[in-house]
Amino acid sequence: MRRLIALAALPLLSAAPVRAPRIVSINPCIDAVLMHVADPSQIVGISHYSQDPRATSIPLAQAMQFTATSGTAEEVVALAPDVVMSGPHVAPATIAALKRMRIRLVQYPVPDSVTESEEQVRDIARIAGHAPRGQALARRIASAARPMTETQVPALIWQSGGLVPGAGTLPDELLSRAGFRNMSAVYGLKKWDVLPLEYLIARPPRVLLSVGAAEVGEDRLTAHPxxxxxxxxxxxxxxxSRLMNCGGPTIVAAMARLRRIRKGMGA
Structure with a gap:
């Protein structure tokens, strides 16, 4: 009995803390989420697109603090991650190498809605070991994207080459939430489709959002006579263009831009 009491009196050994996973992201949109929900020391690799001023969805100075890869098997495996996060498209050689090394690969589709983007944010944060941060970012996105009640103004997002996002895309939903009515359906366009210049001129929207003009002053389309x-x-x-490519925290910036434009249109 004395021995049992003595053993019971011994202090319990605390469990060793779980190490946060080392993460390599090979997708610039996931990079942007990780900057908000993971510790910098966890992020051992990001996409090289995040270090390209024309493609990054995060501040360039911040992106330059991390190792960037082009997503090849050799580059990713060399960083010895616990988990690799990517978009829907990954080179077969990279997938095979990760399987051989027993490195977890998590792939996320391009989000087509605010809700889907919020779910991805929460899942990325959960895998990173910081679920509360994901919940906080999801709430911030939901707040930024709350629908406006003003009359919707006819609008169109027009990218280089005439590419237009239509119904069922994240840009389409953001337009609606910001007080615009996407004119894509009026032209009979599909989810992602090309609108010829002649159709635009014949039946223009009230506001044309020109993608790319912000980076170079004007693009080929807006320069047309x-x-x-x-x-x-x-x-x-x-x-x-950086506001077109991603969900996650990019939604906050995209909605701010759209709301400013909508406010300038009046009633």
């Missing part, structure tokens, strides 16, 4: 003439009748607003 017909579009210059159209600008005398409608509003043409630059829309940074």
């Amino acid at each position: 017909a579009v210059r003439r159209l600008a005398q009748r409608i509003a043409i607003a630059p829309y940074p």
Whole structure:
């Protein structure tokens, strides 16, 4: 009995703390989420696109603090991650190498809605070991994207080459939440489709969001003489391409830009 009492009196050994996983991201949109939900020491690799001023969705100075890879098997495995996070498309050689090394690969589709993006944010944070941070970021996204009640203004997002996001895309939902009505359906366009210049001129929206013009002053489309003439009748607003490519925290910046444009349109 004395021996049992003595053993019971011994202090319990605390369990060793669980080490936060080392993460390599090979997708710039996931990079942007990790900057908010993971510790910097966990992020052992990011996509090289995040260090490209034309493609990054995070501040360039911040991105340059991390090792960047092009997503090849050799580069990723050399960083000895516990988990690799990517978009839907990964080179077969990289997938095979990760399987051989028993490194976990988590792939995320391109989000088509605010809700889907919030779910991805929470899942990325959970895997990183910081679920509360994911919940906080998801709430911030939901707050930024709350729908406006004003009358919707006809608008169109027009990318280089005439590519237009239609119904069922994240940009389409953001337009609606910011007080715009996406004109894509009026032209009979699909989810992602090309709108010829002639159709745009024949039936223009009230506001044209020109993707790419913000980076270079004007792009090929807005420089066209017909579009210059159209600008005398409608509003043409630059829309940074970085706001087109990702969900997650990019939604916050995208909604801020769209709301400013909508406010300038009046009632």
